[in-house]
Amino acid sequence: MGLVQTASNSSYRYHDAHLELDFIRKDASLDSHRLVLTRKEYELLALLVENAGEIIPRQILLMRVWGYSNEIRTRTLDVHIRRLRKKLGQYSEQYIETIFGIGYRFQPFRMTQRFPTGMSASPMAVGA
């Protein structure tokens, strides 16, 4: 339940209606079409997916994927998020949420759109 598990209780793969990850083979597919991800892209996605539903602070992401200790100012995380989103195509908005001022959160796919009009609510939700 803690934030960013230390790799134990996790199953070796994730899947929902569209996305599938195999944490052993270290690959992913979207609508059963293989996603070509670079190493960093995969690691970032995997970390988010392993903690689906939980907000992961930038600090933690930078620490776990890049080994950066705090106090490093970089935009590389944002750039990687962007590239991931691009590869997630039409689902990117649903999958990767930005939590302003904190970090990012992966959200499993949900069939039920809250508002069918497409004009979804702002992708944030949070508090420090």
Next chain:
Amino acid sequence: MGLVQTASNSSYRYHDAHLELDFIRKDASLDSHRLVLTRKEYELLALLVENAGEIIPRQILLMRVWGYSNEIRTRTLDVHIRRLRKKLGQYSEQYIETIFGIGYRFQPFRMTQRFPTGMSASPMAVGA
């Protein structure tokens, strides 16, 4: 199923539409034309073929074929891959994939080209 089996469950030979290996006789042929491979070339190809479909990290290849422990920097693996590819001729691209930042993967021949245009995506896909 594990990566780089310890030589047990494997059958004594491999073959697909074009390539054939006999792990006992230790020879190979391409379109029923004998491939003349040096020892290292054969061992490298055999290791890849025995684990067809699986990514084999450079480290493992260097360990198993050369007996190199980690932390050895050498380009000899690349050179051998190149020579193997040359000998695999027109099929080399299909057979031996480069997994950027990780290693190589042998892929059994497939009749069905995913994209007839040839302009395939970059040959990578991966993780740590």
Next chain:
DNA sequence: CCCGGTTTTTACAAAATTTTTACAACACGG
């Protein structure tokens, strides 16, 4: 020894990936 074939190293070129930069757009408290 010397030779022919094999293997490894060297030295760059090319390709792929990652990071930085620079600025636009957005969020939010006051």
Next chain:
DNA sequence: CCGTGTTGTAAAAATTTTGTAAAAACCGGG
């Protein structure tokens, strides 16, 4: 609204990894 800080984005720069040719080193038989 305004100001400040955060995130989005494209494009350039830097870094890392792989491809390749050619030279050097190695090795076993004659």
